[in-house]
Amino acid sequence: MVIKKPPHGHNHHHKAIEQYRTFRGINGWTDLLKQMEEDMKVPPQHAKIIEAAATMRATSSELRQLFHECAPRQYGHDSVVCVCNATHCDNPGILAAPVESQFTLITSSRDGLRFQKTTIDKETTATPDSTVIQVDRNTAAQTILGFGGAITDAAALTLYTLSTAAQDNFIRTYFSGQGIGYNLCRVPIAGSDCSTRPYSYDDVEGDVDLQYFALAEEDISYKIPLILRAMEVASTPIRLFGSPWSPPAWMKTNGKFNESGELIKDMWQPWSNYFVKFVEAYEAAGAEMWGLTTQNEPLSGFDDSWAWNTCGWTAEDMRDWIKTSLGPTLEAAGMRRLQLMVDDFNRDTLPWYVQPMLEDPDAAQYIDGTAVHWYSDQWVDASVLDETQALFPDKYILHTEACEGWDVDGPEESVQLGSWDRAQNYAFRIIENLNHYTRGWVDWNMALNTEGGPNWANNYLDSPIIINGTADEFYKQPLFYVMGHFSKFVRPGVQHVASSSSDGAVYAVAFEYSIFNTIIVILNTAEDLKPVSVDDGSGSYLNFDLPAKAITTVIYRM
Incomplete structure (x- = not known):
């Protein structure tokens, strides 16, 4: 108004x-x-x-x-959470690009800044002795698919412990234009570890015709209603993709949802039909699907001690199943419109695991991209992403799962309310992977309870939002704001361009909307403030101070 x-x-x-x-x-x-x-x-x-x-x-x-600013609360870690409830939730709002002579910074920091907006005049020289961010518009790479999180059983069940008004604030802060504009969401196909129980959509043993296939209460009363409400407020269309953790236990060689077991080969076709039924059921409920992954973490299914839902697939069996069963079945059902992604596991599977599938034209014709998780990023260099992209330039790379709290000493450390250290780790990895061809980043659970669950396998985790249903409030972690620095501003369709930093403690990734609009996300991991100068070769410089332990999104026009 x-x-x-x-x-x-x-x-x-x-x-x-x-x-x-x-x-x-x-x-x-x-x-x-x-x-x-x-x-x-x-x-x-x-x-x-x-x-x-x-x-x-x-x-x-x-x-x-x-x-609608952050209502901060300290929980003993190195930063704060922002508290939301039925009557209040901070949101960045809708931010327009500045005039051509200026640039805008949106900054969050360990010291408590949350999407702080500042507009500054461009200058004709760089600040002396500053950290220089070089942007090369002539070196363009991938276009972005989006950012988002997973709508798991745990996330949806926990959300519904809040009052309706608090739920509305949760949905708006994630999906609306006033919030951080998530547009890419992963949906587990039946149960995962982040469920209250192990289950499938057809636990009637021997039902190869899937006569008893049915969505679960978790889908009907929780996940799908959440999706539909998100779609109502979303600033851009939400791209949903499904990922299976385990087939029905009776389809597997070990007869269990977890531990070491593969899909019985006689079940290849029933399992393909199961995918079709899942898509049909969700779309009949109004939740249109955008894509599928073939199996969550397929090599975990060869681990005798794997505690939660899984199914083992060799690369060769996955190749043969796709080309002889899954691909033709999806096509016959009119579902080749769906994006199909393979791997859905860590960097250490690249490129060797996807090579047998993508080198076989009969399988590759049904495959659109490679899905990657972040859990081995600290041990495996990002160059494997470059290698994979070079081998298969017509197939995209998309990061489909990440979370903190998975590698802690005990469950009491799974959730760390207000941890900037975890947020910085996220920001660094997102920037790194975007600079190595990934086309987006999908977080794991969009919300969990204060213990990091529910989780039937006791695999408690952290999340960008932690919900306290008893108090009817939820806590937006520093992780949430880091995700927002990308999801709100690096929108679907923007193009990655090359950038570099002169300072080993400062990291950057840059994008173009067009020749007129540029987005740069810059992370300062140092304990001290950094004077920064952005040089894109245009003759104008963006000079500003980046606080210690901070992330900023820079927006400007040429």
Whole structure:
């Protein structure tokens, strides 16, 4: 809404602003007040609230809620969470690109900044002795598919422990244009470890015709309703893709959902039919699918001690199943429109695991991309992504799972409320992988409870949002804001361009919307502030100070 300047003598807006300005002890409002004064877009009802707040000396918490800023809470780690509930949740809002002579920074930091917006004039020289970020527009690579998270049983079940109003705030903060605009979501096909029980959609032994196939209560009452509500508020269409953890136990060689076991070869066709039935059932409920992965972490199914749902596939068996069964079955059902991704495991499987499939034209014709998880990133160099892309340039790479808390000493360490260290690790890996051809990043559980569950295998984990159903509130972790620095600004269809940093503690990744709009995400891992100069060869420089332990998204026009 745009409110015109009041006529002479009606100066209640200015009076409210002046009263509010005199209030001390409130940080982070300078830009807001300046904006209000400059364009007078203050609705009358807001002006009255501002006036009352200033007059009554409202608390910092109350004023944050009024303007939807972070309500911080400390839980003993190196940063804070932002608390949301039925009546309040901070969101960055809809941010327009600045005028051509300026650039905008959106910054989050260990010290508590959360999507802080600053607009600065461009300059004609770089800051002396600064960290220089070089952007090379002539070296373009992949286009982005998107960013998002997984709608697991655990996420959906935990969400529904909140009141309806708090649920709405959760959905808006993830999916709306006012929030961080998730557009790419993974959906487990039946149960995973992040469920309350192991199950499939047809646990009637020997039902090879799948007469008893049916979605579970988890889908009907929780996951699908969440998806439909997300679709209503989403700023862009949501791309859903399904991933199986395990076939029905009776289809496997070990007769179990977990541990070491493969799909019985006589079950290859029933299992392909199961995929079709899953897609049909979800789409009949209004949840249109965009893609599928063939198997979550297929090599885990050869581990006798693997505690949760899995199924073992050699690369050769996967190749043969795709070309003789799954691919033709999807095509016959009119589902070749779906994106089909293989691997769905860590970097250490590249490129050797996907080579037999992608080198076989009869299998490769049904495959669109390689799905990758992040769990071996610290041990396996990102060059394997480059190698895979060079071998199969017509197949994309997409990161489809990541989470923190999976490699801790005990379950009490799984959730670390307010950990910037974990957020920084995420940011570093996302930047690294985007600089090595990945076309997006899909987080694991969108939400978990305060223990990091529910999880039937006791594989407790961390999440960008932790839900406390008893208190009817949820906590947006630093992880959430790191994801938002990408998902909100690096939108589907933008193109990666080359960039580099002169400082080993500062990392960057750059994108173009067109020749006129540029997005750069920059991470400072150092303990000290870094003066930064962005040089894209245009003759203008973007000079600014990047706080210690901070991430910023830079937006500007040529």
